[in-house]
Amino acid sequence: TDYDDWLRSDQYHNSFLVKPDPALDGVNQVGAQNGLPPIAVSTALGKFLNLLVTSIGAKKIIEVGTLAGYSTLWMAKAIPEDGEIITFELEEKHAKVARENLEKANVSHKVEVVVGPAAESLPKIGGDGTFDLAFIDADKESNLEYFKQAKRLLRTKGVIIVDNVVRNGKVAVPEESNNSIEGVRRLLEYIKGDKEVEGTTIATVGEKGYDGFLYAPSTTHPSLQLL
Ligand code: SAM
Numbered sequence: 001t002d003y004d005d006w007l008r009s010d011q012y013h014n015s016f017l018v019k020p021d022p023a024l025d026g027v028n029q030v031g032a033q034n035g036l037p038p039i040a041v042s043t044a045l046g047k048f049l050n051l052l053v054t055s056i057g058a059k060k061i062i063e064v065g066t067l068a069g070y071s072t073l074w075m076a077k078a079i080p081e082d083g084e085i086i087t088f089e090l091e092e093k094h095a096k097v098a099r100e101n102l103e104k105a106n107v108s109h110k111v112e113v114v115v116g117p118a119a120e121s122l123p124k125i126g127g128d129g130t131f132d133l134a135f136i137d138a139d140k141e142s143n144l145e146y147f148k149q150a151k152r153l154l155r156t157k158g159v160i161i162v163d164n165v166v167r168n169g170k171v172a173v174p175e176e177s178n179n180s181i182e183g184v185r186r187l188l189e190y191i192k193g194d195k196e197v198e199g200t201t202i203a204t205v206g207e208k209g210y211d212g213f214l215y216a217p218s219t220t221h222p223s224l225q226l227l
Contacts, residue, residue: 006206006207006210007207009206010042014043014044017044018043023073024046024073024074024105026101027068027069027073028070030101031068036068036093036094036097039067040067040068040070040071042204042208044207045213046071049135049161050078052133052161053075053078053133054078056132056133056157056159058078058079058083058132058159059083060083060084060132061079061085061086061132061134062087062134062150062153063085063134063136064134064135064137064146064150065087065118065137068094069097069098069101071135072085072098072102073101073102075133075135076110077107081109081110084111086125087114088116088118088121088138089115090116090117092115098113118138118146119142119145122145123149125149127153128152129152129153130155131150131155131158132155132159133159134153134161135161135163137164139179140164140179140181141183143162143184143186144186144190147162148190151196151218154218155218156220157219158217158218159215159216159218160197160217160218161216162187162213162216163211164212164213165187165188165211165213166201166204166212167180167211169210171184171185171188196218196219196220197216197217199214199215200214200216201213201214202214202215
């Protein structure tokens, strides 16, 4: 099947490019043992986030959607000792598993897990214009709210990544609709009319099927435009 080909291809490339890491593998294992769903980013996207953090020298990061802390750990490994990730998670159980995983991986001093609906927690976070990167990977119907909050917090040329914006190509099929698909469409519509960010969708195929992520750097920070 197509899926077997995609999986094999991811594994092939990863075998050259991603060193086995017991801490990272352990995160999803512990997640599974605790009954968390297997919906973390792919290994390749995890590594991409890690490399992106290094490339842009990110120190302060916002993440929406923690799960067991897999993507969090990929990013935490790349920020400096005095860096900071604030990651938002609805489920107390997920947050608990994530905190334990991050503690075990020796990065808990760099990560704050905030429990509750991110739409309520995010507006309470200060430090407008000081974050370097935001990774949005939670309930897809709230993509636009999270994106606007991320924009507020991001520095000029900071980067927002939004996962799962292709969804087997269904986002582009007018007859297809559900809360997630509509959440992506609202975000795209917003970015189209927004002068403060640019964006491009990178479609991906691999162990997570056919999907893609949006790469959206801010061009100017809203508060700076007033000057
Ligand atoms: N980023 C994680 C990774 O790659 O390891 C995966 C995150 S998983 C796809 C989505 C997470 O978002 C779930 O743990 C879910 O409980 C959480 N979530 C769902 N709705 C949320 C909300 N309203 N606020 C915060 N988190 C939410």
